[in-house]
Amino acid sequence: MAEVGAATLSQSQRRIREHYGAVAGNAEALDNSQIHHYSRSEQQRLPYSACSVSRGCGNPLSRAALKPGERVLDLGCGGGIDVLLAAEQVGRSGCIYGLDMTSEMLELARRNAAQAGVKNVSFIQGLIEDIPLANGAVDVVISNCVINLSDEKASVLREAWRVLAPGGRFVVADVVLVRPELPPAMRTAAAIILGCTNGVLTVGEYEALMTEIGFEGVLVEAHHSTPWQRLEDKAKRQGQNDLLADLDPQLAHEALAAAYIFGEKP
Numbered sequence: 267m268a269e270v271g272a273a274t275l276s277q278s279q280r281r282i283r284e285h286y287g288a289v290a291g292n293a294e295a296l297d298n299s300q301i302h303h304y305s306r307s308e309q310q311r312l313p314y315s316a317c318s319v320s321r322g323c324g325n326p327l328s329r330a331a332l333k334p335g336e337r338v339l340d341l342g343c344g345g346g347i348d349v350l351l352a353a354e355q356v357g358r359s360g361c362i363y364g365l366d367m368t369s370e371m372l373e374l375a376r377r378n379a380a381q382a383g384v385k386n387v388s389f390i391q392g393l394i395e396d397i398p399l400a401n402g403a404v405d406v407v408i409s410n411c412v413i414n415l416s417d418e419k420a421s422v423l424r425e426a427w428r429v430l431a432p433g434g435r436f437v438v439a440d441v442v443l444v445r446p447e448l449p450p451a452m453r454t455a456a457a458i459i460l461g462c463t464n465g466v467l468t469v470g471e472y473e474a475l476m477t478e479i480g481f482e483g484v485l486v487e488a489h490h491s492t493p494w495q496r497l498e499d500k501a502k503r504q505g506q507n508d509l510l511a512d513l514d515p516q517l518a519h520e521a522l523a524a525a526y527i528f529g530e531k532p
């Protein structure tokens with residue numbers, strides 16, 4: 267298992283790991299208010315602490331059309347919510363890898379898998395920028411609101427491409443900028459308020475990067491934009507009035523959105 271020692275992490279990765287370590291450590295006490303992308307039936311089948319630490323911006327499995335026997339990699343699996351649901355879909359002949367850099371999240375994910383009685387999953391410690399799997403190891407790469415956190419988004423996409431087998435699919439939920447005309451300072455401020463501390467890609471940037479790497483059928487489908495009111499409420503709750511002051515309500519209104527991103531490796 268690849269160990270992610272503090273020395274190999276950037277400052278930003280260390281900050282992110284600390285944050286999600288604390289989320290995992292608090293799993294039983296958290297409510298599961300952030301799980302609205304999942305059906306009631308999905309929620310009922312999952313351990314409570316897989317739901318309470320859910321921090322996704324979509325439900326990638328609702329768009330991945332997994333088939334029995336497929337091998338799936340979840341980039342930044344957190345408490346394992348999508349890993350556990352994917353395991354049901356691929357059955358015993360398939361397998362799911364959950365990759366995360368945060369030990370506390372991985373421990374929680376393993377406990378959740380044991381509680382759910384799921385056997386065909388492996389949780390791996392490592393970075394999404396340097397995936398500890400062989401070339402062509404999986405048929406599908408999924409991820410839920412993690413790539414935006416990276417300060418090396420192009421590396422993540424190249425690594426996803428590398429570990430996909432020919433014919434493999436990339437089906438990811440992430441946050442994107444749908445109004446590229448937003449001035450850079452506002453773009454940064456809005457992204458930080460939403461928790462995307464390393465900024466977000468525009469729809470065009472995402473598509474261009476993936477196409478350049480070699481993905482085919484690239485599509486970025488925004489499905490849930492962030493109204494000004496939500497951005498303002500969140501900034502105030504988080505004590506980020508300075509960032510709020512940098513934003514023009516009209517320009518920032520619905521500039522960021524949750525999206526599904528699709529691509530195939532020919």
Ligand SMILES: C[S@@+](CC[C@H](N)C(=O)[O-])C[C@H]1O[C@@H](n2cnc3c(N)ncnc32)[C@H](O)[C@@H]1O
Nearest residue numbers: 286320321322342343344366367368393394410
């Ligand atoms: C926003 S949470 C999403 C978790 C999960 N996908 C979900 O939907 O609940 C981000 C997760 O990605 C992990 N993560 C963030 N940056 C990472 C990186 N560069 N490499 C590996 N894991 C990372 C964090 O530890 C955390 O568990």
